[in-house]
Amino acid sequence: MTVLIITHSQDNESIPLVIQAIEAQGGKAFRFDTDRFPTEVQLDVYYAGSERVTLRVDDQTLDLSEVSAVWYRRIAIGAKIPDSMDKQMRQASIQESRVTIQGMIASIQGFHLDPLPNIRRAENKQLQLQVARKLGLDTPRTLTTNNPKAVKQFAEECQQGMITKMLSSFAIYDEQGLEKVVFTNPISSEDLDNLDGLRFCPMTFQEKIPKALELRTIIVGKRVLTAAVDSQALDKARYDWRKQGIALLDAWEAYTLPQDVEDKLLKLMAEFGLNYGAIDIILTPDGRHIFLEVNPVGEFFWLERCPGLPISQAIAEVLQN
Structure with a gap:
């Protein structure tokens, strides 16, 4: 039986580390770089009198009925579809490719680390804090808002100061294409006088711990x-x-x-x-x-x-x- 690893070609060394560990324990692993679909990787999903789902990557072919477990790491479906393609057609192609792969993942009968619906639900940071508080974990005083007045009132509650962070993971790119990650940052008194941008984007504020x-x-x-x-x-x-x-x-x-x-x-x-x-x-x-x-x-x-x-x-x- 085989472990299917779902990732993309730019993922870090965690992938070879886990593949080596699987092989050292006598198992087999198959790496599927999702950014190579549909341009370089082929998938056949066949339902008729019988059922057959096969994935072809370079010179390797995987029958998904042989998959005993799935490790969902990263996904970048359609990333290699040319940017020169008509914008609407490219987006349609990415969407259809995404739905196709999501269906493939959902249909695999083996063990999933972890099921996609569980991952998506757990990514909600507000829900995380709610659950953590219910379980008795210590959590920071937190406010997510687009209301400047609420931020200023919250600042008065945070005697040791406060920080701001984003609920989602994203980066800003400059004119040269260099990535600028949005990190956690302290809030100054000057920042409290410049909160007009909240009307365009909510932010999360926490007491400084x-x-x-x-x-x-x-x-x-x-x-x-x-x-x-x-x-x-x-x-x-x-x-x-x-x-x-x-x-x-x-x-x-x-x-x-x-x-x-x-x-x-x-x-x-x-x-x-x-x-x-x-x-x-x-x-x-x-x-x-x-x-x-x-x-x-x-x-x-x-x-x-x-x-x-x-x-x-x-x-x-x-x-x-």
Whole structure:
């Protein structure tokens, strides 16, 4: 039997890490880069007297009846359809390709890590906070709004200051095509006097939480693997460690969460029907663990190197067992 890995050709080293772990455990893996469909990858879905679904990538062919498990990582369907194509026709082609692949994924009878509907539901950050609060996890005071008056009132509640962040993941590109990721940023008094832009786009505001450490917890099945980093050691990383992610690569250390926090996180995963999640937590100087969010397809690859968490091995085990 075969594990089908759904990703795209620009995905990072987490893919070969998991493939190596699957093969080391005696299994087989088939990589499907969705950005190569429909231009370079062929799919046949045949229903008549019999049923046949086959995927052809280069010189490899996969009969999807042989798939025992699916790892849904990333998706970029139609990315290689030429930009020179008529805009409306290109969009129609991407939409039809997307529906075709979504149907293919939904029809696979094997184990899914994780089912797409579960992932999509879990991506709702507001719902995450609601569920986390219900389970007794400590969460930051949070406001999502397009109302400037509400922001100013909220600022008065946040005695230690506040930060702003986005609910969705996106980047802004400059005229040269360079990516500018939207990070978490502090709100100044000057910002509070310039909130007119909220009428075009809502934003999320949170109280500023003092940080002793920032934690990244990876949950795979019932395994809870956590690493910690001192983001406050670098000025540019104080509000968002990702701003100095490369500089902090070798600074992560293994960390053990209190048992009650682990138990609550596992209940959170069960609430969303997830087998995998990357969870961000702040450890405060007085020892509180503040839940920020869970990313149901979040990154982990750098934690394999330092501090050496066996995440790919855990993923491979869940996919095969």
